[in-house]
Amino acid sequence: xxxxxxxxxxxxxxxxxxxxxxxxxxxxxxxxxxxxxxxxxxxxxxxxxxxxxxxxxxxxxxxxxxxxxxxxxxxxxxxxxxxxxxxxxxxxxxxxxxxxxxxxxxxxxxxxxxxxx
Amino acid sequence: xxxxxxxxxxxxxxxxxxxxxxxxxxxxxxxxxxxxxxxxxxxxxxxxxxxxxxxxxxxxxxxxxxxxxxxxxxxxxxxxxxxxxxxxxxxxxxxxxxxxxxxxxxxxxxxxxxx
Numbered sequence: 001x002x003x004x005x006x007x008x009x010x011x012x013x014x015x016x017x018x019x020x021x022x023x024x025x026x027x028x029x030x031x032x033x034x035x036x037x038x039x040x041x042x043x044x045x046x047x048x049x050x051x052x053x054x055x056x057x058x059x060x061x062x063x064x065x066x067x068x069x070x071x072x073x074x075x076x077x078x079x080x081x082x083x084x085x086x087x088x089x090x091x092x093x094x095x096x097x098x099x100x101x102x103x104x105x106x107x108x109x110x111x112x113x114x115x116x117x
Numbered sequence: 118x119x120x121x122x123x124x125x126x127x128x129x130x131x132x133x134x135x136x137x138x139x140x141x142x143x144x145x146x147x148x149x150x151x152x153x154x155x156x157x158x159x160x161x162x163x164x165x166x167x168x169x170x171x172x173x174x175x176x177x178x179x180x181x182x183x184x185x186x187x188x189x190x191x192x193x194x195x196x197x198x199x200x201x202x203x204x205x206x207x208x209x210x211x212x213x214x215x216x217x218x219x220x221x222x223x224x225x226x227x228x229x230x231x232x
Contacts (some may be wrong), residue, residue, distance in 0.1 A: 036221075043121070043207050043223030044160075088158060104173050105221070107160040 002027045002095040006108035013081045014116050021076040021089050021111045023065075029097030033074040034105065035065055038088040047089075050074060061085070081115045088112050120144050123208045123224035130198055131232055138193045138227045140208030148172075149191035150221070151183060152207040160207075166191055167213070198231045205229070 003026045013019045025031055032051055036044040048059025055067040065076045076089060089112075092105040123140040130136055142149060150173075151163040164183045165173035171183070180196045195202060208224040 034220075038158075041225070043209070043225050044221070045223070046220050049220065090160065104162050104165060110158045110160070 002031075002093050002106045004091050004093045004106055004108040006089075006091055006111045008111050009109075010112045010114065012114045012116060015083055016080050019076075019078050019081040019085070019113065019115070021091075021113060023074045023076065023091030023108060024072050025074060025091070025093040026072065027093060027095035027097070029095050031074075032094045032096060033065070033067060034092040035059065035063070035074075035076050036090045036092060036107075038090065038110070040087075044090060047076070081113075083115045083117050086113055086115045121208055121210055121222050121224040123206075123227055125227060126225065127228050127230075129230045129232065132198055132200060134198050135194070135196045136198060136229075137195070138206055138208075138229075140191050140193070140224060142189055142208075142210040142222070144210055144212070144222060145189075146210040146212040146222070147188055148211050148213060149185065149188070150209040150211075151191065151193050152209060152223075154205040154207060154226070156204070164191075164193075195229075198229075200231050203229055203231045 005024045034049045035047040037047050038044045047063050048057050050057045050067045058064045063078050088110045090110050091108040094105050121142045148167045150165045154160045163177050166185045169185045182194045184192045205226045205228050207226050209221040211221050
């Protein structure tokens with residue numbers, strides 16, 4: 001079974017400061033990992049993904065995430081937060097050992113990011 | 118042009134009614150999904166169709182029936198609505214292969230309120 005945990009319900013950060021949104025995962029094989037962002041009254045938007053290769057993945061809007069296999073983590077980061085980054089962030093995982101017909105992501109419960117001016 | 122569009126945006130109805138939510142994608146994707154987001158923002162997959170064939174059917178009451186007339190459309194019909202069905206329902210699409218594993222494109226959601 002695959003699962004993902006986002007330990008923080010909410011993260012508050014001052015504008016201009018670096019931000020981190022945490023994510024850990026559990027899979028039996030190797031993971032495909034994703035971050036999505038949801039703005040109020042909108043659907044989720046893809047930010048970035050890790051499939052294989054370089055552990056540091058760069059995505060949209062200046063976000064990046066670091067895959068750490070030993071810690072089974074995929075934390076989302078940004079060097080300098082903007083007020084417009086305030087949104088709900090979802091980490092998601094799929095086990096590469098998922099059988100045919102199991103093309104599904106498991107999403108975390110989401111972390112609300114508030115960037116304070 | 119909206120990539121994934123779903124209608125209606127808001128749906129308020131009485132318990133026991135039957136309602137449908139429509140979804141269309143103009144991205145040429147071969148896979149479409151329905152997700153349910155509850156009041157705590159927890160997101161859970163309900164169904165997935167690949168080229169009009171059902172490939173994921175999570176533990177969802179059989180009052181929920183998806184219909185895919187073609188690969189650009191995936192509609193969700195709900196019979197005998199219950200209070201617990203109140204949620205935001207998201208349609209999504211993706212294209213497998215070509216290095217685009219699970220890059221989902223979501224619609225803006227349908228807020229269903231059952232009274």
